[in-house]
Structure formats: structure tokens, C-alpha cells
Amino acid sequence: MATLEPPQILACDVCAQVVKYPGQLMPFLAALDRLPSVLALGYGDSELNLRFSIVVLIRVSVPAW
Numbered sequence: 001m002a003t004l005e006p007p008q009i010l011a012c013d014v015c016a017q018v019v020k021y022p023g024q025l026m027p028f029l030a031a032l033d034r035l036p037s038v039l040a041l042g043y044g045d046s047e048l049n050l051r052f053s054i055v056v057l058i059r060v061s062v063p064a065w
Contacts, residue, residue, distance in 0.1 A: 026059045026060065026062040027059070027060060029059050030055075030056045030059035030060045033052055033055050033056045033059065034052075034056060036048075036052050037049050037052035037053055037056065040052060
């Protein structure tokens with residue numbers, strides 16, 4: 001009967017290389033958050049639009065390190 005080997009651990013930290021500068025990622029995520037905000041506004045849900053707008057403002061205000 002064959003035995004399963006444990007998974008190998010990555011030698012390098014992949015996440016640190018992909019997202020090296022989180023401040024540069026935040027404006028992109030803020031732009032993606034504008035779509036649900038616009039849709040909420042289109043359906044007349046102003047409370048949800050306000051919540052998404054607050055999230056966008058927080059993400060834009062993160063300094064680009």
C-alpha cells in the first residue's frame with residue numbers, strides 16, 4: 001500500500017513578492033469597490049452606497065508606501 005508524503009513547504013514567501021507594496025494595491029481595490037456602489041445607487045439603496053463609499057475612501061487614504 002502506498003503512503004502519502006506530506007506536502008512540501010514553499011522555499012520562498014510568495015505573498016510577500018506578489019503584494020510588495022500594499023499602498024499601490026489599494027487604489028486598484030478602491031476602483032473595484034466603486035462598481036457595487038454605483039449599482040446600489042442605481043437601485044436606490046443609498047445606505048449601501050454610503051457604506052461602499054466609506055470603504056472606498058478608506059482604501060484611497062492608505063498611503064502608498
